[in-house]
Amino acid sequence: MSLQSISNFPNNRYQSIFMMVQVVALLAIIALMSGCASRTPSSASENDQADNFVWPAPPAKPRIRYLGSLKSSESLNEGGKLNLRDWFLGKNEEESIALIKPYGVHSDSLGRVYVADTGIAGLVVFDLNKQSLAYWGTSGPGALKKPTGVTTDSQGNVYVSDVIDHRVVIFDNEGRFLNAYGGKDVLTSPVGLAFNDSTQQLYVVDSKQHQVIVFNQDGGVDFTIGSRGDENGNFNFPTNIALDQSGLLYIADTMNFRVQIFDQTGKHLKSFGKLGDGRGHFSRLKGIGIDSEGYIYTVDAAFNNVQIFNQDGQLMLALGQSGTGPGGFYLPAGAHVDRNNRIFIADQLNQRIQMFEYLGDTK
Numbered sequence: 001m002s003l004q005s006i007s008n009f010p011n012n013r014y015q016s017i018f019m020m021v022q023v024v025a026l027l028a029i030i031a032l033m034s035g036c037a038s039r040t041p042s043s044a045s046e047n048d049q050a051d052n053f054v055w056p057a058p059p060a061k062p063r064i065r066y067l068g069s070l071k072s073s074e075s076l077n078e079g080g081k082l083n084l085r086d087w088f089l090g091k092n093e094e095e096s097i098a099l100i101k102p103y104g105v106h107s108d109s110l111g112r113v114y115v116a117d118t119g120i121a122g123l124v125v126f127d128l129n130k131q132s133l134a135y136w137g138t139s140g141p142g143a144l145k146k147p148t149g150v151t152t153d154s155q156g157n158v159y160v161s162d163v164i165d166h167r168v169v170i171f172d173n174e175g176r177f178l179n180a181y182g183g184k185d186v187l188t189s190p191v192g193l194a195f196n197d198s199t200q201q202l203y204v205v206d207s208k209q210h211q212v213i214v215f216n217q218d219g220g221v222d223f224t225i226g227s228r229g230d231e232n233g234n235f236n237f238p239t240n241i242a243l244d245q246s247g248l249l250y251i252a253d254t255m256n257f258r259v260q261i262f263d264q265t266g267k268h269l270k271s272f273g274k275l276g277d278g279r280g281h282f283s284r285l286k287g288i289g290i291d292s293e294g295y296i297y298t299v300d301a302a303f304n305n306v307q308i309f310n311q312d313g314q315l316m317l318a319l320g321q322s323g324t325g326p327g328g329f330y331l332p333a334g335a336h337v338d339r340n341n342r343i344f345i346a347d348q349l350n351q352r353i354q355m356f357e358y359l360g361d362t363k
Contacts, residue, residue, distance in 0.1 A: 053326040055319040064308075064319055066326045067342065067355040070113060070126050072098030073133040075352075099124065102346040104149040104192070104334040105353055108156065110173070113344065115353060116147035116160055116334070123147055123160050125175070126353075134175065142169050142177030149205070149240070149334070151193040159202060161190035168193065168204060168215070181219040192240035192288075192334070196247060196264055203241055203249060210235040212251065214266070225249075225266035230256050233268040240334060244290040252298070257282040259298060259313070272313025273298075280307065280315035287335030289343065291358045297335055299345060304329040306345060324350055 054062035069075065100119030107113045111129035122138040137144040137160065145164035152158050156173030167182040168190060181202065182190065189208035196203065201222060202215040210228035212235075213221055226235045236255040243249055247264040258273035273282045287299035295316065296309045305320035320327045330349035337343050341358040 055317060055327070063317055063359055064343070065357045065359055067357055069326075069347075069355065070099075070115075070353040071351060074098075076126065076128070076131045076133065099351045099353070101348050102333070102351070102353060103348065104147065104161070105344045105346045106150045106152060106336045107338045107342065107344060108152045108158075108173075109339075110156070113353065114150045114152070114158060114160075115346070116150045118146050118148060120147075121145055123150065123158070123171075123175075136171055136175035137169060137177070140177060142171060142180070144169060148191045149193040151195050151202075153195045153200075154197040159193050159195060161193055161204065163189050163191070166190065168202065179219060181215045182213075186221065187213065192238075192252070194241045194243040194249065196243060198247060199264060201264075203243070205238050205241050205251065207237050207239055207254075210237065212238070212241065212249070212266070223266060225262060232260070232271055233262075235260075239286055240288050242288045242290050242296075242335075242337075244294065245292065245339075250288050250290060250296060252285045252288045254285050257285060259285070259288065259296060259309075270313075272309065277303075279318065280309075286333045287345065289335040289337035291337045291341045291343075292339065293358075293360065295358070297337055297343060299332045299335045301331050301333060301348075304332060306332070306335070306343075319356075326354070329354075 053066035055064040099117055102115045102117045104116035113126040115124040117124055122135040122144055125134045125136055144160060144162050146162060147160050148163050149161040158171045160169050162169060166184040166187045167180045169180050170178045172178055188206055190204050191207050192205040194203045200217050204213045206213055212225040214223050216222045226233055228236060235253050238251050239254045240252040241249060249262040251260045253260050257275040258271050260271045261269045263269060282300055283302035284300055285298060286301050289297040294311050298307050304322040305318055307315055308317045310316055320329050329347050332345055333348050334346040343356040345354045347354050
């Protein structure tokens with residue numbers, strides 16, 4: 001019996017009582033079915049049980065711990081459970097807004113997690129301290145059409161690449177538009193971003209130009225790194241970039257199936273990786289991040305996992321597999337490791353950001 005058929009009963013005392021009994025029974029059945037049918041923990045229950053997920057598995061000493069996931073504003077409240085009103089009337093449009101296809105991710109020192117979602121015309125901003133969600137760049141001169149990469153500088157300015165408008169849009173730390181770099185004469189397909197605070201330069205990975213374009217504070221191009229090819233220093237559809245604390249650049253050279261490392265002037269230092277389906281190989285290299293100890297985190301969208309390498313390119317640990325629970329991925333993309341060794345992975349087809357923590361040798 002549907003809720004609609006219940007609402008069509010004649011309005012008399014006995015049938016009203018019968019209606020109430022049916023509603024209560026129906027809600028009980030729904031609750032029971034929901035509990036029995038759910039094989040994968042919800043975002044809220046995943047977050048509640050975060051400490052239960054570590055890599056490698058016991059009895060080995062844990063190195064990576066799962067912290068939780070971000071999907072929508074419900075990820076920031078105390079569980080996102082539907083109340084009785086929500087069962088009958090549904091959630092309103094504002095409450096239902098969630099990530100669609102997150103690609104780029106970055107966090108700052110203010111407790112904000114920025115998500116460039118290719119399915120949303122705007123930058124999604126999760127404020128973990130204020131427990132709020134906001135959208136930047138939805139209108140005006142800073143309007144975004146298809147954001148892909150995001151990073152910040154030490155002043156709190158936020159840089160977002162847009163592959164439709166062929167530019168990088170810059171906001172202040174309150175989401176106000178400041179400037180834009182590039183344009184179709186300069187950028188073709190801007191994706192990954194990294195900002196060097198010591199040189200005040202923005203590194204932009206242009207996938208279809210097979211190079212990294214380096215902008216100065218005035219929006220001019222200081223120099224470029226690379227061209228198409230497979231030799232050291234060349235690229236073949238690169239996608240993402242990370243900058244370590246000493247200023248070294250780590251580039252995901254996606255279709256050359258390798259990571260390339262450069263100094264901040266663009267001088268090639270080393271490369272590692274090759275095409276394959278075994279441990280330490282790459283198939284569809286995407287996101288890349290560096291922790292405080294110099295370990296290199298690489299996201300592979302074909303393997304649905306994260307592989308962690310040392311500076312010599314030796315595989316140290318792999319985490320994740322295809323799935324929807326903690327550490328499960330479907331077409332993961334961007335990655336970011338902050339200065340506190342928190343790891344953020346854009347899990348595209350699971351429509352979420354997964355958060356982990358590198359525990360190091362002291363925890």
